[in-house]
């Protein structure tokens with residue numbers, strides 16, 4: 001079995017594996033409804049919202065699109081800071097939904113400051129909390145607050161795909177109205193589910209849009225423990241099982257994730273590698289490739305040790321590499337990965 005050191009999909013949680021071994025449930029039966037409602041309640045707790053969470057069949061990008069489509073009307077102006085591949089994607093989704101998009105372009109690796117988003121005249125702000133493509137973490141509460149002071153009626157939509165269960169998140173307490181996430185990152189489940197969390201304020205602003213992506217229709221069905229269309233109920237079971245295990249000890253889990261990612265950066269520093277982001281997300285460690293070393297050499301050095309890593313995306317393609325312990329790794333497995341990282345680099349950079 002390979003060590004998945006990629007920032008999604010990730011090494012599965014044993015509770016997810018157990019849940020996936022159960023016989024198929026039919027989604028229009030009482031046990032399935034109970035499971036669906038349990039997963040929704042646990043997700044609501046994970047997102048820290050008094051609102052509701054919708055479970056969609058698809059990946060994180062689908063959740064981002066559902067959020068944008070159902071909360072904003074064509075022609076409305078939204079502000080989208082772009083500082084990586086996923087914030088770029090948020091801007092593209094908003095454009096494809098017919099919104100007027102003002103992009104706030106920043107170099108990849110940076111994050112916006114609150115002053116930059118304190119601009120009036122917007123129906124919404126779309127932000128990525130943990131920019132997985134660069135390893136940067138945006139100060140979501142400060143940004144949401146600055147935007148809402150300038151736009152009291154505006155809605156803040158956040159991508160929490162690699163912060164949910166990796167770092168502290170909150171909706172209302174942070175001034176965030178809606179958030180998107182997925183099953184194959186911090187939740188340590190297989191890919192296949194997207195989540196849209198909606199605060200009470202966002203729930204009031206929901207408008208029926210699209211067909212499969214119509215969250216108004218979904219809300220009606222999901223309040224009864226069903227979904228409008230056949231759900232990936234097996235994955236819903238995996239998500240519920242993982243959340244049930246992790247949420248009661250969330251603080252310790254987040255501390256472990258932070259420690260593990262710091263460990264990767266510590267090893268990188270010992271090896272003389274330059275970190276990509278200034279403000280670091282605990283979801284992934286991103287490093288510039290050493291001078292003259294192609295990405296392929298790094299990838300192969302890890303592959304020889306049965307480890308799968310990630311390269312750069314967009315303008316960072318061929319310039320950086322990324323390692324993640326977002327999946328299910330305990331403290332000692334993380335120390336093993338740190339040793340593997342050093343060994344792999346001993347192949348690449350012979351001792352001087």
Ligand SMILES: *Cc1c(COP(=O)(O)O)cnc(C)c1O
Pocket residue numbers: 008059060061062086128130131132133159161162182185
């Ligand atoms: C993985 C990821 C997504 C969603 O990607 P999918 O491949 O659609 O699941 C969105 N945003 C961020 C920050 C991500 O890391």
